[in-house]
Amino acid sequence: MSNYETLFEKAKASHGHVCPGIVLGTRLSIAGLRELGIDPEKPIHNLIVYMEIDRCGTDAVQAITGCSLGHRSLKHKDFGKFAATFVNTDTGKAVRVSIHEKNRAEHDKLDIKEVIKLLAKIPEDEILKIEKVQITIPKEDQPGFPVGKAVCSKCGEQISDNRHIVKDGNVLCRNCAGGSYYTVIE
Incomplete structure (x- = not known):
């Protein structure tokens, strides 16, 4: 089984079904990890991924990289x-991978099964745009324990990671x- 097939199966199992988003999320993950020199078949501990969409491909990226909101x-x-920025937290190296289907109009004429097969096999340079980028991750956005806790003076709820606002002297x-x-409403 190839690297793609193994990772696709992992993404499919996590998502629960096959769709174009799972195929594209798998391709996106493979490219991003490869560009950072990270082996997707080994445990990954030095990665942060910024997803620019909340659709099926995000499940593939999460399943393949092990990255999660909770972590x-x-x-x-x-x-x-449909894009993601992969950041190696050890090296600071970052790459943004986006879907850039050069033949999208033609793909839209196909049925879903044909699209899934096509997206799995189409050459990477015809479907992905890969850009080296620079990103600064603020301390309050990094994994680990919350940074800067506050309590809202109006509702009394705790606010973590400096997400509070000071307005007229009130947190x-x-x-x-x-x-x-x-x-x-109640």
């Missing part, structure tokens, strides 16, 4: 792009400062 080694940047969480994604 603070998988970061979500909601840009809506506030982002929700209470007016940036909430929800509205309390």
Whole structure:
């Protein structure tokens, strides 16, 4: 079984089914890890990945790299792009890999099974764009114990990793400062 097939099976098992996103996430992971000199078939402890989308490919990246939100080694940047930046935390070397289908219009005419087969075999330079990048990871975004804890003066909830806001001398969480994604109804 090739490196691709082994890693694809791992991603498929984690995600629960096969779809184009799992194929692309597998290809993205293989390229990113290769560019950083990291062997995906060995335990990975020196990697942070920034995903720019919250779709199926993210599950493939998580399954293959072992990076996760809970370990603070998988970061979500909601840009809506099928792209990921892989950062070797030992060397500081970083690479951004994005999907760049040169023949996307043709692929859209195929049925899903044909697309999955095609995306697995298409030459890498026809589907991926790989860029060496520089990234600075703030201390409060790195894995490990929380950095800087505060308590919101309005709701009383704890805020970790310097995510609080000081407004008119009061420590506030982002929700209470007016940036909430929800509205309390009771």
